[in-house]
Amino acid sequence: MPELPEVETIARELRPLVVGALIREVWFDWPRVVKHPTPDRFSEELRGREILDVARRAKWLVITLSGDGVLALQVKMTGQLHLVPAGTEHDRHVHLRFELADGRWLLLRDVRKFARAGLYRRDEAGRVLGADEVADLFAEHGPEPLDDDFTLRAFRRILRRRKGRLKPLLLDQSFVAGIGNIYADEALWRARLHPLRAAASLHPDDERRLYQAVRAVLTEAIERRGSSIDDYISLEGEGGMQHYLNAYGRTGKPCPRCGRPTRRIVLGARGTHFCSWCQRLPAAQRTPQVQRLLASA
Numbered sequence: 001m002p003e004l005p006e007v008e009t010i011a012r013e014l015r016p017l018v019v020g021a022l023i024r025e026v027w028f029d030w031p032r033v034v035k036h037p038t039p040d041r042f043s044e045e046l047r048g049r050e051i052l053d054v055a056r057r058a059k060w061l062v063i064t065l066s067g068d069g070v071l072a073l074q075v076k077m078t079g080q081l082h083l084v085p086a087g088t089e090h091d092r093h094v095h096l097r098f099e100l101a102d103g104r105w106l107l108l109r110d111v112r113k114f115a116r117a118g119l120y121r122r123d124e125a126g127r128v129l130g131a132d133e134v135a136d137l138f139a140e141h142g143p144e145p146l147d148d149d150f151t152l153r154a155f156r157r158i159l160r161r162r163k164g165r166l167k168p169l170l171l172d173q174s175f176v177a178g179i180g181n182i183y184a185d186e187a188l189w190r191a192r193l194h195p196l197r198a199a200a201s202l203h204p205d206d207e208r209r210l211y212q213a214v215r216a217v218l219t220e221a222i223e224r225r226g227s228s229i230d231d232y233i234s235l236e237g238e239g240g241m242q243h244y245l246n247a248y249g250r251t252g253k254p255c256p257r258c259g260r261p262t263r264r265i266v267l268g269a270r271g272t273h274f275c276s277w278c279q280r281l282p283a284a285q286r287t288p289q290v291q292r293l294l295a296s297a
């Protein structure tokens with residue numbers, strides 16, 4: 001599933017291709033792809049808008065339009081964007097099509113049909129307003145981990161308010177935005193922290209390593225244009241980060257640091273990959289509940 005680096009890659013590749021383009025018509029064959037407003041109003045209100053910018057917030061693509069509009073797209077599990085000449089035949093997995101006045105189509109292809117698009121308004125400060133037109137659409141998301149103001153100090157401040165274990169915490173979008181299963185496993189591997197480690201038990205040095213690992217792994221993944229596992233591709237094709245993962249998806253393969261086999265457990269219905277040698281769990285945290293989790297494969 002696309003996470004921050006994958007959506008960032010799509011935004012970066014889409015931006016130079018569509019900024020300045022005019023949306024002439026909108027077509028879809030699956031009304032539920034439209035999250036807001038109603039499907040009819042969605043098409044009607046998009047017609048004639050110019051694309052001013054393409055950016056990312058959390059795992060959303062945020063396309064700024066003329067006339068206070070913002071098109072927010074979630075590609076979710078299997079959504080892909082393709083830009084093709086108008087009239088190009090597409091398969092039945094294309095459920096949404098933006099027809100541009102310059103003779104191109106921007107297609108949303110989505111095999112599992114979880115992707116969503118919404119047309120929202122932005123206020124004078126540039127905030128994207130949610131469906132109620134009052135609250136920030138992204139109000140429930142935590143900070144962007146690669147922003148300049150996401151400092152070690154800021155990370156410590158939000159971390160120290162949290163209980164629970166590191167892996168579910170990293171996946172919690174209200175804690176930090178954009179991290180999913182792949183990069184949570186990778187960040188914990190880099191930081192040498194066990195996924196079941198209690199957040200409250202981290203020492204200042206652990207916090208610093210985790211902070212640096214999160215930023216480093218996301219930065220590297222963006223440089224490599226994301227991880228093409230399952231269906232993710234960006235506009236310019238597959239990413240390359242899948243060849244540089246150290247923990248995620250490597251069950252049984254040697255840990256690149258110590259050579260011992262990578263372990264996999266199931267945590268909150270998600271596969272969790274780690275090295276039980278490099279990522280030790282302090283003995284005091286090996287409660288019966290943790291032992292049960294460790295036995296789940």
Ligand SMILES: [Zn+2]
Nearest residue numbers: 255258275278
């Ligand atoms: Zn290891």
